[in-house]
Amino acid sequence: MQLSGFRDSHVGVYATASMTDETDLDPRRRRILFRAWHRGTKETDLIIGGFVRARIAGFSEAELGEIEAILEWQDLDMAEWLSGRRPVPPERATPMFLEMLQTALSGEHAHTGHRPA
Template identity: 50%
Template sequence: MDRETRLKRLKFRAWHRGTKEADLMIGGFFDAAHATWGEAEIALFEELMEEQDVDIMAWALGVAPVPPRYAGGMFDAIRRLDFVKLPD
C-alpha cells in the first residue's frame, strides 16, 4: 500500500476510536504530526492503532507506564500535545 493510502487509513482510524476523548487526543495528534513521519513512524502508529483506547489514553496521560516499544519520540510528542484543532 502506498504512503498516501496508509495515511488516509490511519487518519480514519485515529479519528474513529470509539470515544470522543480518544478521537480528539489520537486524531488531533495524528493531524498535528503525520506530515513529518517517515516509514518507521507510520509503522509505529499503525501498531499503536491496534491498542485499546483506554491503554493509549492512560499512557498519554501518564497514569500508566508506556510500554517500551512505544516509549520515546512519538509518545513524548503525544504527551506534549496541548492543543487540538477540531476538524471542520
C-alpha cells in the same frame, strides 16, 4: 473544555496552520488519519487524531509503521497513559508514543474539532 477527568492541557490544541488537508494525502496516510480519529473514546480521538493530523504529511515510512502499530493498542490503556493517570509500560514507550504523551501532557497544541469523515 473538560473531558472525563482530562485536564484542559491533555486535550491539546492543534493549530490549523500545521494541519494537512487529508485530500492531499496518499491512501495509507488517509487510512492512518481516519483510524487515529476513530479510536472509540472521545478523549483518545482528540489526542491521537490531533497529534497524527498535525504530523502525518511529514512521517517517514518507518514512522508510518510505528503509528500504525500504536493504533493497534487498546484505547482504554492509551487513555490512561496519555492522561498521566498510569505510567507508560516500558514495552510501549516508543519514541512516537513518548512524543504523543509529551504533547498531550504539555498542552502545546490545540484541537480544532475537525474530524475526517
